[in-house]
Amino acid sequence: MRSNFNFFSDEKFRSIFFQTLVIGLFALGIFFIVQTTAYNLEKRNIATGWRFLSDPAGFDISFSPFINFKSTDTHLDVYFVGVLNTLLVSFCGCIAATILGFLVGIIRLSSNWLLVRVAYIYVEFTRNVPLLLQIILWYSILIQLPRVKQSLEFLDVFFISNRGIYSPRPVFETGFSYVFIAIILAFISSFVIRSWAKKRQDKTGKQFPVLSSAFGLIIILPLLLFFIIGSPMSFDYPALKGFNFKGGMVIRPEFIAMFLALTIYTAAFISETVRSGILSVTKGQREASASLGLKKSWIMRLIIIPQALRVIVPPLTSQYLNLTKNSSLGIAVGYADLVHGFGGISLNQTGQAIECMVIVMATYLTISLTISVFMNIYNRSIQFKEK
């Protein structure tokens, strides 16, 4: 036995020692930063606390489709407008990018040489050019459109100009809520029918026309109800008054530029994951299902896609997350999302950088986490279940 027992050769002691050291250093660092920050804030006369959230914002937001925002509204309202705008462009972008991405991914595996080349050029060009540049480029194209007075007309109700796309706005009158309830009920019953039909098919092998019955329930039934009640909906048409359109609904060029750029950029990445997903399904699967006598479209729908999805969904999730985070680039074209509205203008007006940035970052973390949770649930539902 050695007389001078070395504590450092004991793994347990060493582990506790190092972890305590790290925690200590970390706490010291935080303490130091808090001290300096408090001092700096006081010296620069920057207010602290969350009181600024209820102060009037004093600026206008040009694009706020969900909340009627006025400049007398508070910074908290700016925050909500920002969150909704971020979610709106991310949601629309994710859906459109998924459709375009799947389409391009499948095209790249098609037998048409020309189409494959065109798709390849699209993917390489959009993937290798910075997204910010693409957003700015789309925006600069859109503001080259004719001015309001010379706007392009479609069917006398759609107007396209450098101020955006004006279209009729549906106005719901009393009684429309019944139609709305009918649509929701139709969706629920379609899902019930689907799971019942699946169970029955598993048991007896008999099939049920799920798609056509769902179509009837969701579209034809509410439509019938709509006319029976007496069409409780009218349209508010945009009309040129003075220098701008009054009434109707408007989609601003900032939104269109963001939507187009995010969709086209992300779809290029999604198409690559779709392509590799479909390629990951072995040739034997295709040949085996063909030898069973399945139709070509059935092979794709029943054999290839379900197996490919297992490979596609995890990278697809990270593409959705990327798209949502990339929607923060709206600041470059003045799209009033979370970063531009709350993290930009509100921050500059109140000077409360720390509070604003903490809120913005926490919101993005929440959105990211929510997307991952939902996609993980979906991912688990499509994974191969080992019996």
Place this chain on the structure above:
Amino acid sequence: MNDITETRKPPVATTGILGWLRMNLFSNWVNSLISIFVLYILFQFVPWILNWTIFAADFKYNFNGEEIINREMCSRVLDPENGGACWAIIYVRFYQFMYGFYPREEVWRVNLSYIMLAVAVVPLLFDNFPFRKHFLKFTYVFPVIAFFLLNGGLGLESVSTNKWGGLLVTLVLGCTGIALAFPLGIILALGRRSNLPVISMMCTLFIEFIRGVPLITLLFFGMVMLPLFLPEGIDMDGLARVLVAVTLFQSAYMAEVIRGGLQAIPQGQYEAARSIGLSYWQMNLKVVLPQAIRISIPSIVNTSIGLFKDTTLVIIVGLLDLLGIGRGALADTTWLGLAYEVYFFVSLVFFIFTFAMSRYSLYLEKKLKTGINMGAD
């Protein structure tokens, strides 16, 4: 049921140009329709774009043979019907695109750095480069040389970073971000896989936090919050603050990529290293990391492409990278309205860099797949 004895027609030509066309473009009537449609679109579009970018374009002189010095002299402004792109804006501002507002008498320092960057990076990329070992020694000292060369000091006149711009800023951000994030990423990846719960938790939280927020919020953090955290007297210039944000951002992504590599190393490697008495750091530095990094290089290159494209975001916090210089040129009233030329040029420069990187990553992937003596350096 089909009649088995049914006679089939002899196969039509499947070789030669005709056969190729038949197989690849006109295999059935749907394919034929698509091919004709795509060909029609291409015939409409490609000649027009070639004409606009090259044949009808102005480079230095307009169609009257005058040297172009403002937008009014561009062929496409004088004759909107026939004029193509006016590349004169790029020609006139080329210096700014490459160096920003770096003083002209000192510009040799930037050029020298560009050349040295190539000398430092190319041997790093290819295993079989002649005298690679000696070149790599230079790669290690290059950042120090480049810092003094670009920034000044050691007898060279100091050039403030707010005079830097264009490709210089893009490359400084991209290269420094990647170079600094690499060791940080390794530490974070090891930390996340550590057995010590506190360290593993802290690294995981850091990585997931950075990956959950957009880069632009981190740039804002660097721009507006970092100065508040620093004690009086310590001033960081804009470029340095942005670099901190970019490095933190990239290190989190790098860490995840390297963690993927670490997970691919079989447990036996760790056990073998421990059984011959190597310590934790010896095991990682000499056995595990060389193998893990080798297999994660393609992914490292891919995240680096992402970072390189993301450096454009610095224009939002007021730095003038390649895109920033482009927007500056467009804001100048003498060149107003030539947006497409500028954005085309900036896209092209980015495309050249990122496309080269993605080809390199593909090349590595292929090499890794065929390489049998993996890990034997």
